[in-house]
Amino acid sequence: MPKTMSQALQKNLLGNSPGWYKLTIIGFLVFNPILLATAGPFITGWVLIGEFIFTLAMALKCYPLPAGGLLAIEAVALGMTSPDTVYKETLHNFPVILLLMFMVAGIYFMKDMLQYVFTKILTKIKSKVVISLLFCFAGAFLSAFLDALTVTAVIIAVAYGFYGIYHRFASTGKCTITDDSLLKGDCVDHLAEFRGFLRNLLMHGAVGTALGGVCTIVGEPQNLLIGHVMEWHFMEFFLKVAPVSMPVLAVGLLTCLMLEVTGIFGYGFQLPQNVREILEEEARKNDEEMSLKKKAALFTQACAAVFLILALALHLAEVGLIGLAIIVALTALNGITEEHQIGHAFEEALPFTALLVVFFAIVAVIHDQHLFAPIIHYVLALEGKVQLAAYYLANGVLSMISDNVFVATVYISETLKAFQEGIIDRQQFDLLAVAINTGTNIPSVATPNGQAAFLFLLTSAIAPLIRLSYGEMVKLAFPYTVTMSITGLAAVWYFL
Structure with missing residues (x-):
C-alpha cells in the first residue's frame, strides 16, 4: 500500500498496468515536446503515430483509451493539431x-x-x-x-x-x-x-x-x-x-x-x-x-x-x-x-467510441502536419499502370497505419483536383478511384488500426478472454494480408 501522496499518485497512474508500461508512456510524454522543438512537427507526427500504435498493441496490458488519450491531448497542447480540427474530423465520421x-x-x-x-x-x-x-x-x-x-x-x-x-x-x-x-x-x-x-x-x-x-x-x-465523388450508383x-x-x-x-x-x-x-x-x-x-x-x-x-x-x-x-x-x-x-x-x-x-474519437485526434495531426503529402505527390507524378499500382500500394500501406476512411478521403480529393486540372483523363480517373477503393480496403487487414472492425474486435470484451492481442491479430491476419494484397495488386495491374 502507498504510504505517501506521491506514491499513491504513482500507483493510480494507469492503474494495474505494468510498471514498465507506465514508464514508457511517461517517457513518450516527456520526449515528444523535446523532439518537436529539435526535429520539428513532421518527424514528431510520425513518432506520435508509432506511439499510438504501441498503445493499441498493448491493449491487453491497458485499454488504449487512457494512454492513447494522453498522447492525443499532448498533441493538441503542443499545437500539432487544434481542437477545431479534431472536432471537424469527428464530425466527418x-x-x-x-x-x-x-x-x-x-x-x-x-x-x-x-x-x-x-x-x-x-x-x-x-x-x-x-x-x-x-x-x-x-x-x-x-x-x-x-x-x-x-x-x-x-x-x-x-x-x-x-x-x-x-x-x-x-x-x-x-x-x-x-x-x-x-x-x-x-x-x-x-x-x-x-x-x-x-x-x-x-x-x-x-x-x-x-x-x-x-x-x-x-x-x-x-x-x-x-x-x-465518381457519381456511381450501386451496380x-x-x-x-x-x-x-x-x-x-x-x-x-x-x-x-x-x-x-x-x-x-x-x-x-x-x-x-x-x-x-x-x-x-x-x-x-x-x-x-x-x-x-x-x-x-x-x-x-x-x-x-x-x-x-x-x-x-x-x-x-x-x-x-x-x-x-x-x-x-x-x-x-x-x-x-x-x-x-x-x-x-x-x-x-461506448469505450470504443471514445477511443475512436482519440484516434480521430491522431488523424487530425496527420492532416494538419501533412504527414502523407510526400507519398501523395510521388504517386500523382506517375503515369499509366505504374500509377495505378502505386496508388493501390500507397493507399494500402497508409491504411495499415491510419484510418482507411481518412486515407481514401485525402486521395480521392487530390485525384479529383488532378482530374479537374486536366492532369489525368476520365478513364484514368475511374481506374484510380478503383485503386483507391481496393487499396484502402484490402491491405488494411494487416493491422487492427487499418480497419475499424478489427480495432473494435481487439478492444472488445471477448478479446482478453480468448487471448486475442494486437500481435496475435497481426499474425492471424498476415497470410490473408499477403494473399489478398498480392491478388489485388495483380488484378489492378492486369485487369484494370
Missing part, C-alpha cells in the same frame, strides 16, 4: 460514431436469437473447415450490404455467447476457466483449444467483412465517399470494382480453406469434443425449457433481424438511426423497460 452508439447496442438485444441460430449451426456442422468458410463467407456477404462494424458486432456477440456457455459449465466445479493457474489436466488443453477455435472463427469472420466490404458502395464508409460501383474485388474474394476464401487444412499461422484449432457436448446439451436444455414467452421473444428478434437487413440494404436511414429503431422495437416488444437493463447494451461500444 459522425455516422460511424452514431453506428457504434446505437447499432452495437441493437445487436445486444438480438443476442439470444443469434446465439440460438449459431449454436444450431455449430452443433450440426462437425467440420471446422466448413464452419470457417461459412463464417468468412457470411462476413463477406453481409458486409457487402451492411456495415462491417455491425457484422463484427454480430460475430462478437455469437463468440461471447459460446464462451459464456462453457464458462457456466466450468464454474460448476469441474474446472475453472477464469484463472489458468487453477486449471488441471484436460481442462487446460480444452480451454486453450476452445480459445484458439474462437480466435480462428472471429478472424475468419473479420477478414470476411473486408472481403465483402470492398465490393459495393454501401460496404464501407469510404466506398460511399468515392461513389459520391455501376460493383461492376467497376469487380475486376479486383472478385479475384480477391475467391483468393480470400481459398486462403481460409488453406489455413484450416494446414493449421499454419495459429489456425486449425478444433472445437473440443467436451465443449461440443456442452453446447449440444445446452441447446437441448434450452429447447426443452423454452417457454412461449421465450419463443415469442426469439420470433420478435428474428423479425427485427430481417428488418435490419432490409433497412440497411435499402438505406432507409442512417445506419445508427436504424440501430436506434431496433433498440426501441426490441425493448418495447420484449418487455425490457428498466433503465439498468437497457444500460448494459451500451457498455461494450
